[in-house]
Amino acid sequence: MSNAGHAVSPFVAGLTCKCPRCGKGKLFNGFLALRPRCETCGLDYAFVDAGDGPAVFIILIAGFIVVGGALAVEIKYHPPYWVHAVLWLPLILATTLLPLRSMKALLIALQYHHRAAEGRLTDGGPK
Secondary structure (H helix, E strand, C coil): CCCCCCCCCCHHHHCCEEEECCCEEECCCCCECCCCCCCCCCEEEHHHHCCCCCHHHHHHHHHHHHHHHHHHHHEEEEEEHHHHHHHHHHHHHHHHHHHHHHHHHHHHHHHCCCCCCCCCCCCCCCC
């Protein structure tokens, strides 16, 4: 099954956790475990190397949201520590776990779209 003439948006494929080539096959087996290949078009996912990138992006964004909110609540209301725990622990879980899967899929789709590969040295060098 070819996808000739129809380019799949890496953003749509990534955010829906679908194959970056055909946009139809599922990308994951479990929560974050990749399938070996696309069940629809047969794309081998061996090229994937998302590493810690998705987690780093999510941690930075979630940290900004949670720390900003906690500081604002502390300055304005001065609640006891247990109130902070009740407020911020669920928000930390929601802002880190919910977007992690789609962020990993988005980075994989962008990696496929831009044909990202490991850097290689060439003989020529800069001119």
